Amino acid sequence: MNIMQNFKKIAIVGVGLIGGSIGLAIRTRRFSCKVIGIGRRKTSLDKAVQKSAIDKGTLDIQAGVMDADLIIIAAPVDQVREKIIEAAKYAKKGAIIIDVNSTKQDIVKIAESCLPKDIFFVGTHPMAGSEKSGVTSSEPGLFNDTVCIITPTRHTNKDALGKISAFWEFLGAKVKYMSAKTHDTIVARVSHLPHILSYVLCNTVSAKELAVAGSGFKDATRIAKSSSEMWEEIFLQNQKSVLKAITLYERNLRAIKSDIAKKNKQGLSEKLRTAMRKRANLD
Amino acid sequence: MNIMQNFKKIAIVGVGLIGGSIGLAIRTRRFSCKVIGIGRRKTSLDKAVQKSAIDKGTLDIQAGVMDADLIIIAAPVDQVREKIIEAAKYAKKGAIIIDVNSTKQDIVKIAESCLPKDIFFVGTHPMAGSEKSGVTSSEPGLFNDTVCIITPTRHTNKDALGKISAFWEFLGAKVKYMSAKTHDTIVARVSHLPHILSYVLCNTVSAKELAVAGSGFKDATRIAKSSSEMWEEIFLQNQKSVLKAITLYERNLRAIKSDIAKKNKQGLSEKLRTAMRKRANLD
Numbered sequence: 001m002n003i004m005q006n007f008k009k010i011a012i013v014g015v016g017l018i019g020g021s022i023g024l025a026i027r028t029r030r031f032s033c034k035v036i037g038i039g040r041r042k043t044s045l046d047k048a049v050q051k052s053a054i055d056k057g058t059l060d061i062q063a064g065v066m067d068a069d070l071i072i073i074a075a076p077v078d079q080v081r082e083k084i085i086e087a088a089k090y091a092k093k094g095a096i097i098i099d100v101n102s103t104k105q106d107i108v109k110i111a112e113s114c115l116p117k118d119i120f121f122v123g124t125h126p127m128a129g130s131e132k133s134g135v136t137s138s139e140p141g142l143f144n145d146t147v148c149i150i151t152p153t154r155h156t157n158k159d160a161l162g163k164i165s166a167f168w169e170f171l172g173a174k175v176k177y178m179s180a181k182t183h184d185t186i187v188a189r190v191s192h193l194p195h196i197l198s199y200v201l202c203n204t205v206s207a208k209e210l211a212v213a214g215s216g217f218k219d220a221t222r223i224a225k226s227s228s229e230m231w232e233e234i235f236l237q238n239q240k241s242v243l244k245a246i247t248l249y250e251r252n253l254r255a256i257k258s259d260i261a262k263k264n265k266q267g268l269s270e271k272l273r274t275a276m277r278k279r280a281n282l283d
Numbered sequence: 284m285n286i287m288q289n290f291k292k293i294a295i296v297g298v299g300l301i302g303g304s305i306g307l308a309i310r311t312r313r314f315s316c317k318v319i320g321i322g323r324r325k326t327s328l329d330k331a332v333q334k335s336a337i338d339k340g341t342l343d344i345q346a347g348v349m350d351a352d353l354i355i356i357a358a359p360v361d362q363v364r365e366k367i368i369e370a371a372k373y374a375k376k377g378a379i380i381i382d383v384n385s386t387k388q389d390i391v392k393i394a395e396s397c398l399p400k401d402i403f404f405v406g407t408h409p410m411a412g413s414e415k416s417g418v419t420s421s422e423p424g425l426f427n428d429t430v431c432i433i434t435p436t437r438h439t440n441k442d443a444l445g446k447i448s449a450f451w452e453f454l455g456a457k458v459k460y461m462s463a464k465t466h467d468t469i470v471a472r473v474s475h476l477p478h479i480l481s482y483v484l485c486n487t488v489s490a491k492e493l494a495v496a497g498s499g500f501k502d503a504t505r506i507a508k509s510s511s512e513m514w515e516e517i518f519l520q521n522q523k524s525v526l527k528a529i530t531l532y533e534r535n536l537r538a539i540k541s542d543i544a545k546k547n548k549q550g551l552s553e554k555l556r557t558a559m560r561k562r563a564n565l566d
Contacts, residue, residue: 127497147495176495186492193487194503197480200535202558204476204528209469210565212430212459214410216506217565220477223499224562228555235543235551245487246540250533252483257529260518268518272511275485279507282493282500 004031004170006163011068013038013061013083015048017130018100019074020138023053025171028140038064048135062090070167073099077233081110084121093118096160100126102187103238104151104180112155120160123151123180125187126173131225141172148173149187151180188241193249195231196242198224287314287453289446294351296321296344296366298331300413301383302357303421306336308454311423321347331418345373353450356382360516364393367404376401379443383409385470386521387434387463395438403443406434406463408470409456414508424455431456432470434463471524476532478514479525481507 010026012019015037023035037054038061039045045057058064065071065087075083080101087097088111097119101107104123111121128146130137148168152161165175178186202224205213235242259268293309295302298320306318320337321344322328328340341347348354348370358366363384370380371394380402384390387406394404411429413420431451435444448458461469485507488496518525542551 127495129497129499131499146497149495186495189488190492190496190500194484194500196536196539197484198503198562199555199558200532200539201477201480202561203554204532204535205472205561207561207564209473210561212410212432212469213473213565214412214429216412216414216509217473217477219502219505220481221562221565222502224558225566226499226559228552228559232548232552232555236546236548239543239546243540243544246536246543249483249487250536250540252487253479253529253533253536256479256483257526257533260522260529261526263519263522265515265519269511269515271486272482272515275482275507276509276511278485278488278490278493279481279504281490282496282504283508 004033004166007033007070007167009034009036009068010070010072011036011038011065011087012054012072012074013065013087014073014075014079015039015044015054015057015135016074016076017133017135017137018126018128018142019072020048020051020053020135021128021140021142022072022074022171023048024051024138024140025143027052029170031170036064036068044135051135051138053135053138061086065090065095067092069095071095071097073097073101077101077230077237080107084111085114088115088119091119096120096122096164098122098124098164100124102191102234104183106237108151108153108180112153120157122156122160122164124164124168125149125151125183126168127191128173131223133227133230143168144172146173147176149176149178149183151183152177153180184238184241185244188238188245189248192234192238192242193245195223195226196235196246197249198222199228199231287316287449290316290353290450292317292319292351293353293355294319294321294348294370295337295355295357296348296370297356297358297362298322298327298337298340298418299357299359300416300418300420301409301425302355303331303334303336303418304411304423304425305355305357305454306331307334307421307423308426310335312453314453319347319351327418334418334421336418336421344369348373348378350375352378354378354380356380356384360384360513360520363390367394368397371398371402374402379403379405379447381405381407381447383407385474385517387466389520391434391436391463395436403440405439405443405447407447407451408432408434408466409451410474411456414506416510416513426451427455429456430459432459432461432466434466435460436463467521467524468527471521471528472531475517475521475525476528478506478509479518479529480532481505482514
């Protein structure tokens with residue numbers, strides 16, 4: 001826990017589902033740093049204070065981040081870049097800035113190009129979330145038993161990297177390191193693709209047909225309840241990897257379609273069994 | 284409850300997840316008919332008796348169905364046809380046979396062509412299930428707040444239809460009527476397609492990549508844990524409708540892919556919002 005004592009003050013820029021859950025996870029662990037929330041709406045910040053996700057809220061990013069040891073950018077996807085740039089402007093020497101964005105190549109590049117040498121940046125992506133959004137949906141246990149991907153580069157400060165790894169482990173996550181490029185490829189398949197498939201599935205079934213949908217359909221499309229605004233941004237930010245993931249998926253779907261069309265029992269059976277085994281291993 | 288008194292003895296042919304859950308649902312409602320389970324393995328039948336899903340089990344279909352008022356064919360997909368034919372051979376005059384199969388056109392056709400005039404058939408499909416299988420996974424509440432599709436034809440006996448509708452409502456389901464053809468089309472989209480998509484998604488992601496999968500991926504692919512043997516049969520039985528559903532899905536996936544490729548924010552946004560709204564209305 002020593003490493004956590006580096007963070008006497010933590011600023012969370014964007015106190016939504018993820019930002020709020022970070023605040024709650026810190027509080028639940030009785031870690032006695034000060035947590036400041038920076039947001040755009042006073043009502044949301046008030047809710048975050050009421051929920052004990054943050055100690056104090058402010059609409060003024062300068063006031064919020066100025067003496068923070070750790071600045072967490074958990075703003076909406078389309079504002080992450082500008083918030084990193086703004087936070088960097090007001091951050092004190094030695095501060096560490098992290099983001100929690102679903103795409104990493106663009107963000108890491110921008111952060112590394114705009115940050116002064118004495119302010120450190122580490123790209124992180126907690127693989128946790130929910131179809132819900134906003135601080136009211138935040139949960140202290142959101143990161144328990146999840147993976148947090150950290151994407152260091154050759155410019156990443158080793159000391160900052162160590163502190164941030166410890167921070168995510170402290171919040172309950174298992175840390176995995178990979179390049180921003182690898183991250184974007186993998187996450188396109190594991191996270192962005194399932195969301196696309198789920199949205200498309202809802203659009204393939206008419207409202208009338210949905211009246212007979214059972215629990216299988218509901219589970220398979222739960223993530224289609226996620227904010228379309230957020231996901232639209234993510235798909236476009238990770239455009240290249242997302243398109244590749246869709247192409248790969250289309251090929252696999254075509255193969256299974258062909259098995260069904262040709263009544264190729266063996267081919268179909270092999271594909272379904274492989275999928276079933278893979279999925280069973282996930283639990 | 285009067286209508287249930289028509290069924291003094293109920294035979295369940297195939298006491299797995301669905302057959303077992305029907306037995307449990309009857310028991311939980313304290314309906315005092317006798318429930319006989321017919322199976323292929325004594326161990327499964329013993330488990331069903333232990334769980335109170337059935338009163339008695341037998342490996343002998345003739346002995347099991349001979350004086351039953353209601354015979355429920357809940358056998359594995361590839362055995363439904365032969366079990367209907369067998370049950371019809373031994374059923375007493377006036378008995379009603381129903382199935383619970385995921386496809387209906389073939390089944391209804393076979394049943395109507397092989398059944399004597401004084402034995403009645405009604406095709407039913409409870410839209411309930413789980414990725415689990417076997418009587419050990421059966422639950423008395425499986426049909427609560429679900430839809431049971433009933434597919435009458437012009438040959439269907441009105442009295443039998445009324446009794447079967449009342450039976451499913453008694454078990455907790457909401458009954459919807461449609462033709463077997465409409466059923467197969469709708470169910471291909473609402474149930475068979477999601478299973479295919481889920482299996483294909485698992486096969487599109489490598490085992491290594493799966494290590495970072497979060498709850499979104501897990502939910503979207505829960506149904507890929509379902510028995511591959513069962514689903515292989517269903518996809519082939521409902522081949523025509525399933526292929527059409529896949530083609531429709533491919534078209535919708537291509538449209539969203541094109542929006543992403545062209546950075547067509549408006550098109551993408553409209554599609555995602557429509558999907559989100561549709562899915563939200565499901566809960």
